[in-house]
Amino acid sequence: MPTPTPTAAPPVTGAAPLLRLSSVSKRFGGVRALTDVDLTVAAGTVQGLIGPNGAGKTTLFDIISGITPASEGTVHFADHDVTAVSATRRARLGMRRTFQRAQVFSWLSVEDNVLAGLEWHGGGGGVLADLLSLPSRRTLEHQRRERVAEVLEWCGLTELRKVSAGALPLGQQRLLELARAIADRPRLLLLDEPTSGLAHAESDRFGELVLSLRGEGCAVVLVEHDAAFVMRTCDRITVLDLGSVLAEGTPAEIQANQAVRDAYLG
Numbered sequence: 001m002p003t004p005t006p007t008a009a010p011p012v013t014g015a016a017p018l019l020r021l022s023s024v025s026k027r028f029g030g031v032r033a034l035t036d037v038d039l040t041v042a043a044g045t046v047q048g049l050i051g052p053n054g055a056g057k058t059t060l061f062d063i064i065s066g067i068t069p070a071s072e073g074t075v076h077f078a079d080h081d082v083t084a085v086s087a088t089r090r091a092r093l094g095m096r097r098t099f100q101r102a103q104v105f106s107w108l109s110v111e112d113n114v115l116a117g118l119e120w121h122g123g124g125g126g127v128l129a130d131l132l133s134l135p136s137r138r139t140l141e142h143q144r145r146e147r148v149a150e151v152l153e154w155c156g157l158t159e160l161r162k163v164s165a166g167a168l169p170l171g172q173q174r175l176l177e178l179a180r181a182i183a184d185r186p187r188l189l190l191l192d193e194p195t196s197g198l199a200h201a202e203s204d205r206f207g208e209l210v211l212s213l214r215g216e217g218c219a220v221v222l223v224e225h226d227a228a229f230v231m232r233t234c235d236r237i238t239v240l241d242l243g244s245v246l247a248e249g250t251p252a253e254i255q256a257n258q259a260v261r262d263a264y265l266g
């Protein structure tokens, strides 16, 4: 069956902020990695985060996802103050993240990788329900399998579903990581250098999938070094330099910003 081409829907406008960072700073000993960073991301929009090496992008991602605590400032997500909330709890609220180095369970099949993205809600009755194969458990299992099939089709991975994830080339591992991240319909997706190491066609496809997610109301924040990808995929862009926000605006505004050109785009 041919893979359906995801349609790039327009951004959802007028939405309340889903993610809001206020005056976030981060120190590592004597190193100031971030200083007074504000960031607001609405549902159904794609926000790019760019800046030179060492600007603080990864640190900001770590703070948003809860891997690293901020030294100062607050993080609000989905109407909750999550500043002091664990990464696991943030994930339960609907936050998902991919990493600079694609992280897949290499020993599992492609479809089991995506299934793993759904498993963590628990099995509706636990081990006992499994042992007794209760109808509620069978229904849940069926729904999960259906969702996995849907996501694999959407990411163009259906024909590879039985293949070990570790045997996939990088481009398909990135798609698989995305498939696992979106299986549970996240509200916010954080993508760390999603096109790194991808061929042009793969990166184009990745961009289409991101725009399609946006059309479904998912907010996406992406750190990316490929400026062309950022310009065509993002609704708004935040430029970090030396740990501070240098500029924020639409791709056109960022492209025309002289300070940004000097510091980053050249």
Ligand SMILES: Nc1ncnc2c1ncn2[C@@H]1O[C@H](COP(=O)(O)OP(=O)(O)OP(=O)(O)O)[C@@H](O)[C@H]1O
Pocket (backbone or CB within 6 Å): 028, 031, 032, 033, 051, 052, 053, 054, 055, 056, 057, 058, 059, 060
């Ligand atoms: N765990 C740490 N301990 C000490 N310093 C750190 C730590 N993590 C990051 N830094 C420093 O914080 C600053 C920001 O680093 P960060 O990795 O967030 O930048 P980046 O924009 O993601 O860079 P790149 O584009 O190279 O990935 C750098 O000066 C870095 O050396």
